[in-house]
Amino acid sequence: MVPLRETANSNMNGSATLDRIRVVLVRPSHPGNVGAAARAMKTMGVSRLALVQPRAFPHAEAHARASGATDVLEGASVWKSLPEALEGVVLAAGLSARRRELWLAQRSAREAARELVAAAGGGGEVALVFGTETSGLSNDDMRLCHLPVFIPANPEYSSLNLAAAVQVLCYELRQVAVEWQPPRVDCGEPATVDETEAMFAHLERSLGASGFLDPANPKRLMPRLRRMFGRVRLEREEVNILRGMLNAFKKVD
């Protein structure tokens, strides 16, 4: 695995940080899971995959499940042991079921993502290590990891598919690495108070003419409608549409 080239804007989108994170799958037994894990990684901008003693690799099913992430799959490195796969790593987090007897405090996926991204952002190589589909990481493998990580899950059924676990962890990594900016909401110009007040006056007249507004109790309906439209934060064009509708309804009469 060669260090990936950093582009000028890589820090802006967190990719330089994500490029220093490797995902290590220890003894994966189903090629389909390896492909699906590659796809999960790429969707979150994580591209470095390391395989320790995969049962079958390369494999057609891995390619099929990788979908558009065959580049991640084809770039994967293969190792004989976990220590070799972790060479140069300054922080390794290993996925484990939630247990109490562990020698280190477990981190949730979110907490671990923060620590991994902080270390990778500081320039270090970090790793996220996953065990086999059936039994997870062995105690020996877990001892090579600095952080035991768990995915907060249903205590009655916490068995995530391997690729699904990779997806959740890589998702959390990306959320930390790439500070999400709220999108510019594509909305129109807001209506002013006088415009909405004119609309309410128009509405009240129309409702009076239609007979829907109870003259004996006019004070109940309008506050309800004001409360409803107040939640909308009407735009100018919407006020115009509403008034156009009221005029159209009136013409019927």
Added chain:
Amino acid sequence: MVPLRETANSNMNGSATLDRIRVVLVRPSHPGNVGAAARAMKTMGVSRLALVQPRAFPHAEAHARASGATDVLEGASVWKSLPEALEGVVLAAGLSARRRELWLAQRSAREAARELVAAAGGGGEVALVFGTETSGLSNDDMRLCHLPVFIPANPEYSSLNLAAAVQVLCYELRQVAVEWQPPRVDCGEPATVDETEAMFAHLERSLGASGFLDPANPKRLMPRLRRMFGRVRLEREEVNILRGMLNAFKKVD
């Protein structure tokens, strides 16, 4: 789908809230994905699966991929259309690619999870809607959803596998639900999708009769009105008031 029984400690672990969340898969084409989605749901304590026009269901591959979540798969309901699958739902979030031309501000997975859990915690039925593997939700399907949701992903490859997307969203739901405390909300009972859809149909008929809806270009006004009312999150009583207004305007004629 009958409302699930709440146990004495259900609020403590968020399960009563998660029991009011249904995952809707619209026209899933691969049975394996349906099974993997069921597994993803169950690992996060979400158990109600609704399928709209699945290509093949039940199916052996779905069972195999569901692993220990065959109960979720076998309890799935099957529907002919999305409106039917959303009956009784007060808040529906639809997964979409990140786009700008949408009529409502998109929420990230995390933001949407907060809104869905708040609504479900308040006692409402909520839904998380996923489209087909290849093309996602159609515009018509998305119009039935109150919130467009996106999973912040690698802009160069954002194509999550269907079950992986279900995993990420259900994971976020659980993270919010297990820590969530119901707020005292001072509002009326929310309208369901079927109630608001009936109101829109009524509105469209009234506007057609009034001449305000341009028959040559009927597709422009209704989306604008849906966008506006979509921001309100109408309450049941408000829907009744609006329909009463439409009837009153009609009587003028």
